[in-house]
Amino acid sequence: MMMRRHLLLCLAACGCVGAHAACLDDAAVADFAEKYIARTPAAAPEGLSDADAACSRAKLHALLVSRLGPVIGYKAGLTNAAVQKRFNTDKPVWGRLYEGMVLANGATVDAAFGARPLFEADMLVRVRSDAINTARTPQEVLDAIDQVIPFLELPDLMVQTPQRLDGAGLAAINVAARLGVAGQPIGVPASPADAHAMLDALRDMKIRVTDDKGTALAEGRGSDLLGHPLQAVVWLAGALASEGVKLKPGDLISLGSFSPLLPPRSGSRITATYEGLPGAVSVDVNFK
Template sequence: MPLKQALATTAAALLALGTATTAHADCLTDAQAAELLAHYVARTPAPNPVNLSDADGACTRGKLNQLLAQRMGKVVGYKAGLTNPAVQKRFNTDKPVWGKLYDGMVLQSGATVEAAFGARALYEADMLVRVKSAAINHAKTPEEVLDAIDQVIPFIELPDLMVQAPPQLNGAGVTAINVGARLGVAGTPLPIPAYRGERYAFLKALADMNVSLTDGAGARLGGGKGSDILEHPLNAVTWLATALQQEGITLQPGDLVSLGSFSALLPPKAGLAVTATYDGLPGAVPVRVTFK
């Protein structure tokens, strides 16, 4: 959709926003948030949000999420981002951030996706979990998280950093763009083991697993260990639940949670086929995406 046309389609949404959101001086204005959405829709690079505090980033994310909800509908989950210290370093921050996932963002393994699926398209090895119980909002340990989920799902996330100069983004800037949520490819869900001994082994396997990205010829593209995410990947869920509650949001049964990156963020190219494998996690089936 041309940028001018996309801007026009957001006018009604802006009217709905009105004066409901009180912004810090550096929070994007309603007009700037509409421009951000227009670039998102058009898949063209948006101006970088600058001089944002953490509160400004959250304020801007809130405005963008209101506009995205009017366009995309149902929230199907949330993503914890910058949960890997190596990725935090890239964005000059020392803490995670979060964004919302919308209906239609999660595709199935084997999907073919345009290499230019976003303005600043990337891919990474990730993982989803599915919430079983609202008790997850009070979970403080990976064990308690495991009790409150019913699936672990291999996942290649396809984020879009969407701005003109991604290297200039910091944590607040990543928050402002809804943590780059755009698409992702989900594999075969793994059920949570029923028995106590199996559950302990499963928790250990999640921390110890080696996650690898390979191309169609089997050449390694990147990867990492399960413990690269906050020392245990399920710690991303406890962090997210706490962060959401600070903004009056609770995780609900059926919600998906993206845990973050086990690998570096890599740029796709047409003709590339990518497979993510989870060696050491029993029963985990590789997940695949092809770029055209």
């Protein structure tokens, strides 16, 4: 009840109440937020338009930021055509990353870290310059970041019927953001020639996901994300701008899935390697 009252106050402040006819109602968003914190499955949002999803995400943010802490970055989701197909859509979606979501390399995490826990190979970049908000090419993105970071994302689909989630429904629930494990950052080279080589390496790298026995679980390539992984940032900056949000120096950006979504198994160690990307060190997560 207290959370619901807090939601109404937050929504009144941000002007979200009644913004869209099919926006998730306040009770549904409050219920989702409560279940997110409790790590229990919630009802899946269905039949939302993109505008409905944006309104619902704003309502959810009004609650989550008060429980999880400040926003530390953003997540571009469904930037891989294969994952778009899984969610019956043809375009990306976005969500927010909150304080405490990004863990150190080698972290040990409960295999039941969420209501519907999964893992995937991903990558983070860190914003260096406000110029990223007007970037239109991967080269312009590279000029506006200072780090690329191997990343095993640990999303949580959270709902009772994940198979019924589509792209808009996923956007409404903050693109399933829960946790992730970040590897060793790789600095963006100052030399134009070296920076160009990094740009090519990011496109051409092969990402492999293996377990503690060395068994291959999945693989992908940099080009699987919109033709180049930094193209995800171009898309994200435009999507945020359309809602009056700007990226700022220090923000982390999750680029999307290089691998299928896979379920964690207690007692296993998962490793992602980024072959062909100079300076990349593998990133690991241990599930207990």
